[in-house]
Amino acid sequence: MEKLGMERVVEALKEIVGEKNVVYEREKLEDYLRDETYPMLRLKPAANVVVVKPLNAEEVSRILKFANEHRIPVFPRGGGTGLVGGAVPTREGIVLTTERMKGIEIDRENLMATVGAGVTLEELIKASEEAGLFFPLHPGDETAHIGGLAATNAGGVRAVKYGVMRNYVKGLEVVLPTGEILNLGGKLQKDNTGYDLLDLIVGSEGTLAVITKVIVKLHPKPGASATLIAPFNSRHEAVGTVPKILQSGIIPLAIEYAERELMEKAAKHIGEEWPVKEGNCYLLIIVVGENRDQVLYESQKIAEICEQNHSLEILFAEPKHEQEKILRIRSAALPVLEAEGMVDGLDTAVPPAKIGEFLDKIDKIAEKYGTSFPVAGHAGDGNIHVCIMKREGVNLEEYAEKLRHEIYEAALELGGTISAEHGIGGVRLKSLPLYLSEKEIDLMRQIKKVFDPNGILNPGKKIP
Ligand SMILES: Cc1cc2nc3c(=O)[nH]c(=O)nc-3n(C[C@H](O)[C@H](O)[C@H](O)COP(=O)(O)OP(=O)(O)OC[C@H]3O[C@@H](n4cnc5c(N)ncnc54)[C@H](O)[C@@H]3O)c2cc1C
Structure with a gap:
């Protein structure tokens, strides 16, 4: 396939979404090149990137068909609040931001809302409250987009009673990397028809499809x-x-x-x-x-x-x-820890009744290295964030890698996981084989290939 120069890519995108919805001037790109990953772990963005702001699934479809035909990487982006570099364009290509995909339709009868992927968490909470309803999910940053919450299967503080994002997502409008638009699920409490593609896309971190609309479950507002x-x-x-x-x-x-x-x-x-x-x-x-x-x-x-x-x-x-x-x-x-030189904040989880044992193991690792780990987290979910802090006189990268490995091993020994809610993105890839078997990774690669035969959607993320 002919490799297009960036100028021709920009022209083609302008034709799809209009001139003002394509950004390529270097000074205007900065905000689209990073997310909220802790500074020491940040991925290096590619130098040559164009940002496109489609309005709806039809425009996304045209963009993806074009990109797929010319084998151009596309990096879906929501609010850019991710902590694992998922939305960072690590290769020359297109950043597809959902920021123009707005719209919230509340259905009080069914206790559901149909929400544009680019609606922020803050906007959905407000609209639900105004309708006398409640969207409980609350990861820490309300500028996250609903599409991003679904793509990362976000958790946060309020997951104990109502669960993580997967428990709220009832329907999805998505666009496949090859350009087809699918509507998965709907305003249904039960749906066992075929394999659960909806659940596969929730948490897929922009590697299988672009989410353009989400149907979420709402709850009655607590009194x-x-x-x-x-x-x-x-x-x-x-x-x-x-x-x-x-x-x-x-x-x-x-x-x-x-x-x-x-x-x-x-x-x-x-x-x-x-x-x-x-x-x-x-x-x-x-x-x-x-x-x-x-x-x-x-x-x-x-x-x-x-x-x-x-x-x-x-x-x-x-x-x-x-x-x-x-x-x-x-x-x-979080800002305090960052100001004090946090190198990494791990996202481990263990079965909730094992948190005590996990913290004992963490204390032993701290003692071995003559350090201490500030710890905070969602105890009701067994999801403990262990923070590795800066240290003078050591190679910080090697030091952090050693500690990370030992802390992960401690969680795994107790039946835990290395990523409870933040996902894998590009930052946690190296550690994935600690948790997943070769067979599991192989199955995931095959799934990726079925959805995205040319590997254009968020390449280099989620699976090694
Ligand atoms: C202060 C702070 C506190 C946080 N606390 C929590 C917490 O408690 N729990 C928690 O789970 N997370 C937490 N996070 C992380 C973050 O807010 C979540 O991961 C959130 O879901 C990311 O949403 P976003 O719209 O910002 O996604 P982005 O960062 O823009 O993208 C995240 C990933 O999703 C993909 N993506 C985004 N939109 C789409 C789409 N429409 N279609 C397909 N793929 C898409 C991207 O490609 C990327 O891989 C926190 C972050 C911050 C900064």
């Missing part, structure tokens, strides 16, 4: 909520309480694990004060319910379980502004 902070003197007591809460039959919206030093710094970072004075580590628990009585009842039960497990005095926050402040502080942990 009341409360946030509890249960302080503990030891990690073990804190994380050991998590399975006991879950076994009680009360499922909170969120159960987060956090440590004192980091929370105090995070609070200071945003000009607030961390409201708890006791304990070294905490469970942050969010309870939602139909009404206040239900929330008070469930909070009381959870408080009793925490106390039986030696929690110190529990903070109970009910006013909205107090609850929001706690979450804001929790969300400021």
Whole structure:
């Protein structure tokens, strides 16, 4: 196939989406060349890239047909908040951004919304609330797009009660790398027709198809909520309480694990004060319910379980502004860690009842290397982010690689995984064979080939 020069690519794209929706001037490209991957791990973007902003599936189809015919790599991009370099154009080619694909149609009768791939999480939360409904999923950055959330199968703080993005996606409009448009699933609670292509595309990180519309499940808006902070003197007591809460039959919206030093710094970072004075580590628990009585009842039960497990005095926050402040502080942990020289924040998960054992192993690794690992995470899901910090006088890349490997091994020994919610992108590829067998990787390669015979869609990502 004839290899086209970038000028001809730009002309062809302008014909499809109009001149103002194609960006190729170097100074305007910067925002499209990276995502939110931790600085030390960032992938190098290719020098010669053009950005295209299609409006709908038909335009995406024409772009992909053209790219496929000329074997031009295409890198789908949502909000660019990914943490593994998934949206970074690592080869000369086209960045396809979903930012113009807007539109939210709320269907109250069926408790569903049909959402353009480029709608931000913030926009969907707001529209749902205005309709008296609730979209609970909440990974930390609300500028993420709904297409991106589906493509990464995002998780976040509120997955304990309602699950990860896969649990919300009921239908998808997608465009295959060869240009065909498919509508998968629909406003259905049950659908067992054929292989589940919809579930295959959720979490495929832009390597199998471009998602242009998503049908998501919504929930009735809770009538009341409360946030509890249960302080503990030891990690073990804190994380050991998590399975006991879950076994009680009360499922909170969120159960987060956090440590004192980091929370105090995070609070200071945003000009607030961390409201708890006791304990070294905490469970942050969010309870939602139909009404206040239900929330008070469930909070009381959870408080009793925490106390039986030696929690110190529990903070109970009910006013909205107090609850929001706690979450804001929790969300400021990442910028603080980055400012303090975080080299990597791993995305390991273990079965929730094994978190204590996992943290013991982490402590041993820290001791062996004479360091410490700040730890935070979604304890209710067994998803613990272990942070590797900068160190003077060592080759940082080698040092981080060694630690990463040992921490991953520790998770795997307990039946865990190396990527719970952030995905693989281009950054975690090297570690994939630790978790997946050769056969599994081979099957995945074959699936990729069926969807994308010429390997044009997000090449070099997700599978080695
Ligand atoms: C401060 C902060 C906190 C975060 N906390 C969490 C968290 O708690 N849990 C969590 O899961 N994640 C978290 N993330 C990561 C990130 O927000 C999620 O991975 C999110 O789902 C990415 O969405 P995006 O639209 O920004 O995707 P992008 O970064 O633009 O892309 C991510 C991947 O999806 C592909 N993609 C994007 N859109 C499409 C599409 N329409 N069709 C096909 N492929 C597409 C891209 O090619 C890429 O591979 C956090 C990020 C930040 C910066």
